[in-house]
Each structure stands twice: as C-alpha cells, then as structure tokens.
Amino acid sequence: MDQIYIKAQRIRTIQEKQQQMIEDDIVGEFKGMINYAVIGLIQLELPPDASWDVPEEEVKAFYEKHIAETKQLMQNKNHDYGEAWRSMSQEGLTDLILMKLFRIRQILHNDGKTIVSEGIDANYHDIINYSVFALILDSEAGK
Incomplete structure (x- = not known):
C-alpha cells in the first residue's frame, strides 16, 4: 500500500506544480499503481505464513x-453509473485513489x-x- 501511496502522491504533486524534475512520466506511475494494487490483492488471498517464493505460473494465474475480476467490476459499475469517469479530470481520479488509500x-x-x-x-x-480510467483519459488527450 505504501508504494501505491508514494506513486499517487508523486502524481498529485506533479499535477499541482505543473512540472516535474524526474523523467518518469505519470503514465508509468498509474501503471505501477495497477501492478501494486494487484500485488495487494494477491497478498490478501495468500495465507499469512505463505512463502514469498511463489512460482511464476502461480503469480501469473x-x-x-x-485483473479479470476488476475488469468485470468496472463493466458492472459502468453499466450502473454510465461512464461518469469520462467527465472527471485525471486530478480527480488521483484524489479518489488517495482517498481509497486512506480508507x-x-x-x-x-x-x-x-x-x-x-x-x-x-x-x-x-x-x-481509477488508474485505468486515468490512463484512458491520458491516451485520449494525446490523440
């Protein structure tokens, strides 16, 4: 969770200052948050005494x-809410991510x-x- 917070806080700082000093782009930070959140979900599923040496095939599964569960959730929520996220800013999505981390x-x-x-x-x-939505908004802005 701390790694996700660090990435989200970096994004928020760059958004507020409108400038960055390190080359790593915001897109990479959103992708990193996706991966760290999946790692968090995997850790929740494993028993507390599980070995950190999980075979690659098992990690991939x-x-x-x-990812499939999260995509299905997104599709269900988009059905009920419409694509309300499309009217949001990337900054708003970052705020929602930070709120989820505090929760x-x-x-x-x-x-x-x-x-x-x-x-x-x-x-x-x-x-x-929310990270996927931010990446979609970014890719559409770049068209």
Missing part, C-alpha cells in the same frame, strides 16, 4: 484472475474490520479501475 489505512488500523464499508480488496479494485 493470480494476476490474471484479479485502506483506516481498515488496517482497525485490524481489518469494517462496519458498513467495503473491505481492503474492494478499495484495491477501485484503485486499479
């Missing part, structure tokens, strides 16, 4: 499973318990989808 932090401080809200996994799914 986990990754594809979580994950709250859940972790509460030992993973929630009363009404969705769990950590739902927040990771949203981070992935």
